Amino acid sequence: MTDPLDTRDRRPGGRTARVRAQVLDAVRAELAERGHEGLTMEGVATRAGVHRATVYRRWHDVGGLLADVIDAAGEIDWQPPDTGSLLGDLTALNQEIQESLVVRPSLAVALMAASFHSAQAARAQTQLWTDRYAQCEVLVERAVERGELAAPHTDPRGLLIAATAPLYHQLVLLRADPDPRLPQRAAEAAVLAAGAGAFRLRRGESA
Amino acid sequence: MTDPLDTRDRRPGGRTARVRAQVLDAVRAELAERGHEGLTMEGVATRAGVHRATVYRRWHDVGGLLADVIDAAGEIDWQPPDTGSLLGDLTALNQEIQESLVVRPSLAVALMAASFHSAQAARAQTQLWTDRYAQCEVLVERAVERGELAAPHTDPRGLLIAATAPLYHQLVLLRADPDPRLPQRAAEAAVLAAGAGAFRLRRGESA
Numbered sequence: 257m258t259d260p261l262d263t264r265d266r267r268p269g270g271r272t273a274r275v276r277a278q279v280l281d282a283v284r285a286e287l288a289e290r291g292h293e294g295l296t297m298e299g300v301a302t303r304a305g306v307h308r309a310t311v312y313r314r315w316h317d318v319g320g321l322l323a324d325v326i327d328a329a330g331e332i333d334w335q336p337p338d339t340g341s342l343l344g345d346l347t348a349l350n351q352e353i354q355e356s357l358v359v360r361p362s363l364a365v366a367l368m369a370a371s372f373h374s375a376q377a378a379r380a381q382t383q384l385w386t387d388r389y390a391q392c393e394v395l396v397e398r399a400v401e402r403g404e405l406a407a408p409h410t411d412p413r414g415l416l417i418a419a420t421a422p423l424y425h426q427l428v429l430l431r432a433d434p435d436p437r438l439p440q441r442a443a444e445a446a447v448l449a450a451g452a453g454a455f456r457l458r459r460g461e462s463a
Numbered sequence: 464m465t466d467p468l469d470t471r472d473r474r475p476g477g478r479t480a481r482v483r484a485q486v487l488d489a490v491r492a493e494l495a496e497r498g499h500e501g502l503t504m505e506g507v508a509t510r511a512g513v514h515r516a517t518v519y520r521r522w523h524d525v526g527g528l529l530a531d532v533i534d535a536a537g538e539i540d541w542q543p544p545d546t547g548s549l550l551g552d553l554t555a556l557n558q559e560i561q562e563s564l565v566v567r568p569s570l571a572v573a574l575m576a577a578s579f580h581s582a583q584a585a586r587a588q589t590q591l592w593t594d595r596y597a598q599c600e601v602l603v604e605r606a607v608e609r610g611e612l613a614a615p616h617t618d619p620r621g622l623l624i625a626a627t628a629p630l631y632h633q634l635v636l637l638r639a640d641p642d643p644r645l646p647q648r649a650a651e652a653a654v655l656a657a658g659a660g661a662f663r664l665r666r667g668e669s670a
Contacts, residue, residue: 293580368579368636369579369580372575372576372579373500373576378638381638382637382638385636385637386637414648414652417629417632417633417637418625418629418649418652420632421628421629421631421632421633422624422625422628424628424631424632424636425624425627425628425631425632426624426628428636429575429592429631429635430589430592430593430624431585431588431589441621441661441662442625444661445621445625445653445656445661445662446652446656448655448656448659448660448661449652449653449655449656449659449661451659452655452656452658452659453655454648454651454652454655454656455648455652
């Protein structure tokens with residue numbers, strides 16, 4: 257969409273980056289206040305103090321704004337926890353997830369809700385999650401290196417999904433009250449299952 | 464809202480039941496065709512061939528229609544699987560869940576999406592899930608009776624959430640392609656975790 261060789265105003269801190277930061281801040285604030293149903297190009301432009309024409313030209317529509325907020329989350333230098341044990345790492349990861357889902361307003365929940373209504377937001381969301389789960393595979397690799405898991409046949413993504421899915425299911429879909437014990441319990445169940453032979457890749461099978 | 468002693472036209476198969484069936488069929492069809500964003504009182508009344516005034520009087524708004532569709536799902540005489548083993552039961556349950564989530568259009572997914580936008584639909588959804596998980600606790604009880612699980616300290620809901628959550632997470636939130644092996648794998652991980660001591664209630668703790 258833009259010429260990658262045209263670096264005018266595209267250096268970090270340049271005008272393009274500044275406008276993007278202002279607009280995405282405005283999207284997050286509008287999402288928090290009104291939910292995605294109240295999100296409009298006009299509302300975002302006004303809040304950001306940016307010309308409407310600029311917002312339309314660069315983001316096209318609300319789906320474009322949502323997708324870019326999600327993409328921006330993926331650009332943060334996030335690192336998975338490194339506590340020294342698989343159980344500790346998965347518990348810390350789950351605590352981070354639980355915090356992001358129970359904070360009010362929750363940007364994470366607003367973006368999940370929005371992704372049911374915008375194919376573009378849904379694609380960005382799926383990409384972000386794919387990247388984050390891929391980043392977290394190192395937790396499983398480290399556990400194998402430490403001898404906590406039988407190498408090399410564990411499906412890391414299967415284990416990570418098992419550890420984290422109960423958080424999303426309870427808090428986002430079932431709308432249960434947050435349980436401070438859940439991050440550790442869900443992590444523990446996944447670690448015990450792995451130790452008992454779950455998530456093994458069968459011969460010739462890929463994850 | 465209605466007088467429980469007034470049974471005119473409220474007998475099964477009476478006019479009230481017929482109108483409800485027509486209206487809820489119309490809601491399901493509209494959801495399937497247009498998603499909940501295209502759901503309107505007028506569209507439902509027209510499709511059902513029922514006076515708009517009747518639809519407004521009885522269901523008030525779109526949230527009321529959504530909640531009643533979910534309530535109606537809860538009135539079906541659903542029984543959890545009974546295959547003779549915990550792994551078999553949880554696998555069969557997961558297969559049922561997977562089918563409901565991957566069918567296109569999926570009423571289950573449309574209702575989950577809608578529940579992000581209607582507090583009334585969200586409450587109905589939470590109630591339905593609470594009831595269904597409570598019904599499924601019998602799977603865990605039977606497993607304890609058969610000696611498959613150490614009695615009586617397993618948290619049945621924790622085990623059931625662990626077994627089923629990966630299906631919802633993968634198919635609804637992560638939008639992964641359906642994996643025909645997932646129902647059994649997720650069930651197996653939960654059973655192995657339980658066998659290894661996960662989901663144990665601590666002394667003095669309730670589920």
